[in-house]
Amino acid sequence: MATGRNHRPATRSRGIPEATVARLPLYLRALTALSERSVPTVSSEELAAAAGVNSAKLRKDFSYLGSYGTRGVGYDVEYLVYQISRELGLTQDWPVVIVGIGNLGAALANYGGFASRGFRVAALIDADPAMAGKPVAGIPVQHTDELEKIIKDNGVSIGVIATPAGAAQQVSERLIAAGVTSILNFAPTVLSVPEGVDVRKVDLSIELQILAFHEQRKAGEEAAASGADVTPPPLRGGPAANRKGPDGDVPAVMPA
Amino acid sequence: MATGRNHRPATRSRGIPEATVARLPLYLRALTALSERSVPTVSSEELAAAAGVNSAKLRKDFSYLGSYGTRGVGYDVEYLVYQISRELGLTQDWPVVIVGIGNLGAALANYGGFASRGFRVAALIDADPAMAGKPVAGIPVQHTDELEKIIKDNGVSIGVIATPAGAAQQVSERLIAAGVTSILNFAPTVLSVPEGVDVRKVDLSIELQILAFHEQRKAGEEAAASGADVTPPPLRGGPAANRKGPDGDVPAVMPA
């Protein structure tokens, strides 16, 4: 579940809110772009616009990292890039393994965005013996038998799962037993992991379904305005009341 | 153009909290699995476990949909599947276009999870003339010149962007101008869209960076125990210690 409740009593000073942590990569990306254009400083307003967030939120986020800005001027781009990188742990190189080299796994392996940010594909692992040795994105695929050895030899602590859903739980258990403590899961399954292991999931179906919900709502409101009724009849406690909010919005954070 | 800098009183769809909407697909998946095993009813406790959430949260979520449970018994699986599907708008078929048929786009096109849930790949679109006509996942790729026509002819309202980051904003503008009102963006860019358009993004780099942050913190706490400072731990380290973590499960995708 989400960032828990009564966790640890100490280390409040280092306690950067989870929501802030999730935005740091966004700021970092915007700052990197500015850095490449040799822009020396940015105001919270400009940077917030580039990152697509509220400027007050950005300032508060940065306040958790310390006071790196200069009033009346803004933030020093290079310095901030460094500070955020350090905070995110990107000043070191993180070896990552990808398990399940099918359509998606291969695409991930080919993705250049890994190396560009301190991540290095240490190994590609698949259960299919026919794939063993075959190079994907220049890296030879290794068999799952080697999984534990690979993890340990390379000191891998982050694993990416791109296997079919049915295999994901088992794969996660092997990864964790071998030393992995962070998993990015692309398989549409709820992984059950011990405490201390972080799991983040990327689920295409869920995203589409959320979009579909909003699409339907938009269509419903539209139809409601013209008197038509598109949605099926509610069976119970029918809330004939349709909200026709002025919203046009969007966001929604998804919890676990 | 219009960067939405207007704040809305938050999206109150139809009274269903956004956080709940984001969990409905999760429940639906668990329920579908039960349905396939011909399980007639489930308690909130069981279903919550299967979906990886708190049972009280699940009950509260369902309460927004109406009272579909029976006290002392639980929920009727089939009925609930229907209700949630209807709520999410999955009783109708949503045509979807994928723009940018590279590594990732091709993987998405090959993904079976689309059709299984009311989504249909209406077209694959790419700017590379060399790809035009080539079939990917059984569907011929069409050139971007056709984009507007494709969207309109098929009544597409949901678009998936898998182009390089540099092209994403422009592609989104064309999609929106042609009638798309929901976008799932895989490109690492902040899309600026007019009000009324929903954007959800999936960003691998961000997910990995968030995981890296937690990894670093875990390593830091470990080191702290041995007298080190709480700041930048030089090297990632050692043995994956299984201590208390922040959480066991986290979200992955974020709103636009």
Next chain:
DNA sequence: TCATCTTTGTGCACGCGTTCACAAAGGCAT
């Protein structure tokens, strides 16, 4: 019919995250 037992539905309290609004800080020109 009535008692018992299970499980729902929800009132309530709490904490996190967001946003507003503004005082203080600092640069810069005079």
Next chain:
DNA sequence: ATGCCTTTGTGAACGCGTGCACAAAGATGA
């Protein structure tokens, strides 16, 4: 130096989401 102007950093208010705890609902069996 002094005053002006810009922008930060944050106190405070507010709303959303979460989870506890329990009364009410309803099934089941005697």
